[in-house]
Amino acid sequence: MQPTRALLGMRFRKLRLTTKDVNKGFYKGTGTGAMGRHTKYGGYIIEWDRVRTYVCPDLKDFKLTPFVTKNVKPTYGQYETKLGPKDPALYLAKWKAENGLD
Amino acid sequence: MATAAIRPSMGAAVSRISTMSRAQKPLQLACRRAIPASSSRPQPQQQQKVAPISTTAALLKRHTYVGARCNKDMNKKRGESALSRSGTRWRLSMSDEPLPKPVPREELPKIVTDENHGLWDFFRDRNAVAATPDEDAKHGRGWTVEELRHKSWDDLHRLWWVCVKERNRISTANYERGKSVLGFGEAESATREKEVKLTMRNIKHCLTERFYAWEDAVQLAKKDPEVDLSGKGPAFTPSQYLEDEVPSKQAQAQE
Numbered sequence: 001m002q003p004t005r006a007l008l009g010m011r012f013r014k015l016r017l018t019t020k021d022v023n024k025g026f027y028k029g030t031g032t033g034a035m036g037r038h039t040k041y042g043g044y045i046i047e048w049d050r051v052r053t054y055v056c057p058d059l060k061d062f063k064l065t066p067f068v069t070k071n072v073k074p075t076y077g078q079y080e081t082k083l084g085p086k087d088p089a090l091y092l093a094k095w096k097a098e099n100g101l102d
Numbered sequence: 103m104a105t106a107a108i109r110p111s112m113g114a115a116v117s118r119i120s121t122m123s124r125a126q127k128p129l130q131l132a133c134r135r136a137i138p139a140s141s142s143r144p145q146p147q148q149q150q151k152v153a154p155i156s157t158t159a160a161l162l163k164r165h166t167y168v169g170a171r172c173n174k175d176m177n178k179k180r181g182e183s184a185l186s187r188s189g190t191r192w193r194l195s196m197s198d199e200p201l202p203k204p205v206p207r208e209e210l211p212k213i214v215t216d217e218n219h220g221l222w223d224f225f226r227d228r229n230a231v232a233a234t235p236d237e238d239a240k241h242g243r244g245w246t247v248e249e250l251r252h253k254s255w256d257d258l259h260r261l262w263w264v265c266v267k268e269r270n271r272i273s274t275a276n277y278e279r280g281k282s283v284l285g286f287g288e289a290e291s292a293t294r295e296k297e298v299k300l301t302m303r304n305i306k307h308c309l310t311e312r313f314y315a316w317e318d319a320v321q322l323a324k325k326d327p328e329v330d331l332s333g334k335g336p337a338f339t340p341s342q343y344l345e346d347e348v349p350s351k352q353a354q355a356q357e
Contacts, residue, residue, distance in 0.1 A: 100338025
């Protein structure tokens, strides 16, 4: 007996976790979540407030594309503080500069 | 003796028997009864085509007692043979109706489609089977996070959906390419999608960052004397602005 080829060249922890690698009760799922509940008779009731709804905004006259021209060099931010763009003071200052309405 | 009498070659023997002594008459009668049974066997009308070639003995014995076993012939295909062209035991369903003829494509009614249907967005060019790799390769780079930081929520939301539509278009093209087994354009399509995914990833990065900054800014604003988060009156009262306003008016009056 020898281990599968996948295990020979690779470390086990690097492999994808499956139900065979762990004990009972492991639920892998797909990360999608439920959209209803099971009944005790084996049926399934869809709860419509749990069903995902995707709202696409009006894309008319929207000029941006997923791409930026390669003629523009990619820019990276220059921030004085260590927190950088996550600095709350910066956020507040910007909010005040925009008249603090919202 | 009875089985031998069934054979046609035994006809001469039978005629000889008839000339024998009276003591042998019962046997002769038995033979006479056997001969016509072999030459013209009565057959039901429905089974005329089927030649019973089965060598299995007929289940003739009747069982009439209580709980008797069934004597039915369980072989539904008994006697059917391709070699002797027996045909089937039942009639095959057939009809005299003429077969329908295919209508030429020109005579078919034209399929009406909506020119402005939303599903057309899944194709870059609705008249082409697939885009050439050169066309696919004509794309820029993805957006960087810093570029997206200057965009509003609405812009980022719409840009996300533009990305989603672009990815739909790419995967439709991938499917079409696989369906027609074109064998080219995969690499170009993959790099294109990679850039779109980079933009989407950066949109998420930007929004998460903005949310974290907002959460912290709310805590900071509670300590800020200029900001009133109670919901009564203006949220922001700039102290600097009021101080500037008063001296400037005085200055104007002095002039």
